[in-house]
Amino acid sequence: MVVDSEARNIMALVTDSWRLHANKVVMRYTDGDDEWISVTGAEAAAHVAAVAKGLIARGIAPGESVGIMCRTRYEWTVLDFAIWSAGAIPVPIYDTSSPSQIDWITSDAAVRTLFVETDAHAAMARKVASDSESPLLAIEVIDKGAIPALVADGARVSDTELATRTERPGPGDLATIIYTSGTTGRPKGVRLTHKNFISHIAGLQAIVPGVLFEEGASTVLFLTLAHSLARLVEVLLAASGTVIGFCPDPKKLVPYIGTFKPTLVLAVPRVFEKIYNAAEQRAAAGGKVKIFRWAAKQAIEYSEALDTSAGPTAALRIRHAIAYRLVLAKIVAVLGGRARWAVSGSAPLGPRLGHFYRGLGLTVLEGYGLTETNAASHLNPQDAPRIGTVGTRIPGIEVKIADDGEILLRGDQLFEGYHHNPEATAAAIVDGWFHSGDIGTQDADGYLTITGRKKEIIVTAGGKNVAPAVLEDRLRGYPLVSQCVVVGDGKPFIGALITIDADALPGWLHGKGLPEMTIAEAVQHTFVRDHLDKAVARANKAVSRAESIRKYDVLPNDFTVENGYLTPSLKVKRATVLKDYSDAIEALYAEDTRDQGTRD
Structure with missing residues (x-):
């Protein structure tokens, strides 16, 4: 209605x-x-x-x-x-x-x-x-x-x-x-x-x-x-x-x-990542990982071609149809077989997964908002989604980008203030504009792209401003990685703390022909570390060398809601991680190993 x-x-x-x-x-x-x-x-x-x-x-x-x-x-x-x-x-x-x-x-x-x-x-x-x-x-x-x-x-x-x-x-x-x-x-x-x-x-x-x-x-x-x-x-x-x-x-x-x-399908990016990773691990366990990756590549290329004026070529359409019959249809079945739409919020999904899911017939409409904007200020329109953006403003919302890149919002959807906290309200709403704390860009058509949180911007010792979300989102897309926190504020280079996905580990090991092992054992295994190195290297391709991860450490335990490192909406409590793992962070910088690759 x-x-x-x-x-x-x-x-x-x-x-x-x-x-x-x-x-x-x-x-x-x-x-x-x-x-x-x-x-x-x-x-x-x-x-x-x-x-x-x-x-x-x-x-x-x-x-x-x-x-x-x-x-x-x-x-x-x-x-x-x-x-x-x-x-x-x-x-x-x-x-x-x-x-x-x-x-x-x-x-x-x-x-x-x-x-x-x-x-x-x-x-x-x-x-x-x-x-x-x-x-x-x-x-x-x-x-x-x-x-x-x-x-x-x-x-x-x-x-x-x-x-x-x-x-x-x-x-x-x-x-x-x-x-x-x-x-x-x-x-x-x-x-x-x-x-x-x-x-x-x-x-x-x-x-x-x-x-x-x-x-x-x-x-x-x-x-x-x-x-x-x-x-x-x-x-x-x-x-x-x-x-x-x-x-x-x-x-x-x-x-x-x-x-x-x-x-x-309404979910957060982690759910879409897990569905993809689980499908890949099942394929690996059955000795069909190469077929899966080929099919995924066809899905992504097919979706990307939909955004061009020429559209998919005849050859790509044939490859995509074969990929659908061999692999993609099975994932569609897992999602119930009727889903044509998905909405993703809370964190960036990433273009790779956005195109993958659209390539199997599920258009993911990313959105953006905060509790203060009643959860949503932007959403990709169904008739003109742009993968990699969080869409256009919802009618009734006004948007502008401040000189420092912060996203400012106002309109009927905006909250009336913080309960019993006029000081916080005054700090958040200035001249009628709500200061979101998020950094982003808006194109000529009004599509918004989020690049990070203002308070999470890292300034290295060399004065380089780094938005950690770009690297973190890409690393979380690797099947073995559950969470990632990029560090380096006031330090000579960028580092990272990584956690292993305990659910994905057994299937990944089996697919690689490795025996079962605990997370502690996997972290020390040369083969596993080599693949984590490659995952970090792939993530680094999205940024300049000055912004790239030079060293990382793999933590013994994952971040969860239960242990206090994730909010109930599955966001990392960055300040808590930085405080509790300060020794691990300092160890990354104990020696300046910038020229020794990503291995710590």
């Missing part, structure tokens, strides 16, 4: 869509046997209304903050829409949050009622609530029947009372507070209004109508709903009538995609 950009609030969009799709499936979730259960528009509306009545019966007041701490599942979305229907303000909390993070968010947002997924979450929350200064009064456990209990309590609330609550918020009213995942410092609460969401949805529908409105349009949502991107997508899909499938466990994403058969 095309949204009314003048709609009063989020639920006006969603309930209209559910009414239009009353007898059609709008959401699907899995049971204990991973079988899909369908929910129609009428069923979704009834369930949300019943839960909203329960919230009202429990005394949730209009404008009150209510917390949700849960993985991405059907119940999360029901609670989200029910809280909005009750006229309250949902405040998401990452399900991986620590007690101190729970304490900060619930205190800052004055959350009195918190819905958590598990007993383990509840135990942490109860420790927080035991503090006499905590506002937390009620902790409800989803896995212990919190939602059916709300439905039962709401039986005494009338439809009229619910309608009054649902219609109460206006466009300028606060819709939610989303706390940044915190790559540095304490998370800031980003205040987003109903107008922010309505404007965004109208703009996105204008850019990718065919993606959202094609017959049977659907996607599997696995990105955490505590993150602004997944949250915007949740509302966008519900308002558009696009079917949402919920995947609480990211490890099940690929098999869920296979059985759900979406038309749209």
